[in-house]
Amino acid sequence: MSHTAHIPSHRKPRRSASKMAMRAGVAGGVLGTLAVAGASGSANAAEPVTQTLELPTLTADMAVQVAQSAEVTQQAAANYQLQAERDAAAAKAAKQAKADLADAKKKAEAKKKKAEEAAREAAAERASRTAERTTLSASTSTSDSGSGASASVSTGSSTATGSAAAVVSFVKAQVGKAYVSGATGPSAYDCSGLVQTAFKQVGISLPRVSQDQSTAGTQVSLSNLQPGDILYWGGAGSAYHVGVYVGDGMFVGAQNPSTGVVERPLSYDPPSGAVRVL
Template identity: 60%
Template sequence: MSPNAHITSHRKPRRPATQSWVVRTGVAGGVLSTLAVAGTASATTAEKPIEATAELPAFNAELSASIAQSAVATQQTAVDYQVRAQVEDALDQAKADAKKAKEEAERKAEAERKAKEKREADEARASRDNDRGSLGTKSTSGSGSSSSSSSTATGSAATLVDFLRAQVGKAYVMGSTGPSSYDCSGLVMAAYSQIGIDLPRVSQDQSTAGTQVSTSNLKVGDILYWGSAGSAYHVAVYVGGGKFIGAQNPSTGIVERSMSYSPPTGAVRVM
């Protein structure tokens, strides 16, 4: 007997071959099951993009908000451009209006300058004519004959002159015919009514009411006018001695002035 025969062996008993196959088969099956589960998980993971579409509405909302903001900004920019264009148009129109007004003012100033030059030339010519008339009157007076342009008037002419001198100092009021104020034609009409002569109301008509006479051959009571016959803008009455009485303007009122102060354009005789 072997000396070690009484020692119990600790070696594991060999398993039957069938049991080993079963174990191996089970292990393989477990591995395959694990792979199948993993495959299923992978398939599930591959389908995730379909679930991700659930996040698209949030993305679309953000995109819509951004587009809306962009549209508002674009509209505001368009409005700003429109306002700017309107402002520029207004400025251009204002410049054009200012230029037109300036040109109009320059034209008026030029017209007034020419009118003034013409008026001064007419006054100078009338003054020369009046001087020549005065020389003729002096010559006639020296010969002992009476002059019709003498300041001494009789009859109706005297009545006319007396009335006019009584009005000197009163106010000039446009459209007034007395007794406390007059305009130029209102005074002439009122004066002639004192001697029974009815005259038209306005200076234009009074400048053609009688016979046209030269300003160098005037008689007391002749109507003097300034401007053209039929379109005169002022009238007065010759009172002799190279003077006239008329309602001049609101500043001076009714005055007696020398012919040289403002030589008339023409005269008419109505008596």
């Protein structure tokens, strides 16, 4: 055996230079492609795409037109508001006028009803007096036929003195005032209210109603009347009307709602009787 025997080497075989060059070129090409793509992506990201819109230029004429349009709109709104206020006021006025008319009608109806009632009362009073006078006349005629005497109403003394004069003066001062049922003055009276108040002036307290006043004093003949005597119409104790004899054939009484307190001659409505309390 030769001392120079071949011993196997453990080194890897060397690659050829050509193969190594080829692989380096391929790697460089890949890296170059990646670099170009990355650069392109970075460029696209850094430069975003924008779009520009062109707006119309606001000229002086357009500004004037806009201002005028705004003014017209504001004026129209003011006109609408004014019209609405006028309509509301007109509606309120119409409603108030309707209410006033209804109230006026109601008052007119009440006044008419009151006047009609007063007229009925006056008519009933006149009818009652007429019937009473007819009865009194028939009684007087019968009495005269039996006795041959004639009934008459005397004016008696025409001059009042003392308390009678005060009563006469008071009732004459009330002439012209109103007749109100149940009233005792000072602005209105009914018939018995006037008589009661007149005698109260001289300290005499009389009953309130005509029926009782017709029997409050001494019965006197109508042919012997004196100022201050109380006249009554109807029967004593059932009289429906009273007044005060004031002398000279005259009397004062609160007659009815139509005439009020008046001074009349006895012939205007001859009384049925009289009483004297003074």
